[in-house]
Amino acid sequence: MRESLRRLASEEDCERGASAGGMRRVRVELLDGEFINVDLHRKAKGSDLLDKVCQSLDLVEGDYFGLLHQQRGDPRVWVDLNRRLSKTFRNEPWDVRLAVKFYPPEPSELQDDGTRYQLSLAVRRDLMEGRLRCSDITYAVLASYIAQAELGDLTTTPLTAATLTDLRAAPPRVLTAALCEDIDQLYRRHQGQTPAQAELNYLENAKKIPLYGAELHCAKDSEDVDIVLAVCANGISVYRDGVQMNRFPWAKITKISYNKRLYTLKLRPSEFEPFETQLAFKLPATRACKKLWKCSVEHHIFFRRESVVGVCRVAGLPAFGTRRVSCRRTLRQLRANTTQPVSAAA
Structure with a gap:
């Protein structure tokens, strides 16, 4: 019985491969948490996959973005755009995450509204996942612009922690009653702003956060003290216990x-x-x-x-x-x- 099932599964795989003509399906997680499937030839490179994802999102400035995958327990390994995907992914399924690889230091200089929107989603994800941290005042300002971009001019009911969590406006751990009240007050000051204006204001405040757009790497200095090396648009910084040392x-x-x-x-x-x-x-x-x-x-x-x-x-x-x-x-x-x-x- 097992041999019959194994033979049947093998025949189905052969038929699937023949009908697809050497195609492979890649599952891509977008910055908003949604998933899309992209079909590519098995000899396609990482750049081909990134181009198809950008085309599906109508992104003009795709060079800011990259694709992440998990490798040997590390969830943040960038897909080599010059390498064949079949050499990057030895086994199926091929799962990747769209992410911003190079954060623009001046978001206002972006030419495409779609790129600006995806950048705001990336910053929101960094905040939600804890890679980016800021003060409660900054959390309140940023969350108020997210509420304006997502909800528009709604003035009937006050913003609650549940609503802000659904919007991914701030991490749930920081959404105290006092902070939600501050967010609601700031949100009502943004009445009349379009979603594009609110997203730009969001990014203009987010770029001031010390670790905005930084790739963090744990290391030790010459005295064998634990530090973090942060690589970003302006250079390389050294952090110890959350404080910038150099x-x-x-x-x-x-x-x-x-x-x-x-x-x-x-x-x-x-x-x-x-x-x-x-x-x-x-x-x-x-x-x-x-x-x-x-x-x-x-x-x-x-x-x-x-x-x-x-x-x-x-x-x-x-x-x-x-x-x-x-x-x-x-x-x-x-x-x-x-x-x-x-x-x-x-």
């Missing part, structure tokens, strides 16, 4: 490298230091160190370079663990021609 703008960094678990930054000489400074941080594993290095290089390329540059391998060393970055256009290229197809600009 900040290195991209203009000050001359070299980013890693060797096994050691992540190294080389800094330009300052006014009081005649020589270059080299800082080393220890990551928990080689995979985590490479992930931090790749994140740093991609952010530097996107926000600082005029065009995408390749990362060359050191001559004479083996090519184990290729140092390939996944960035198709820089911010300058994106701003120069928003409507130009990615394939023509890459």
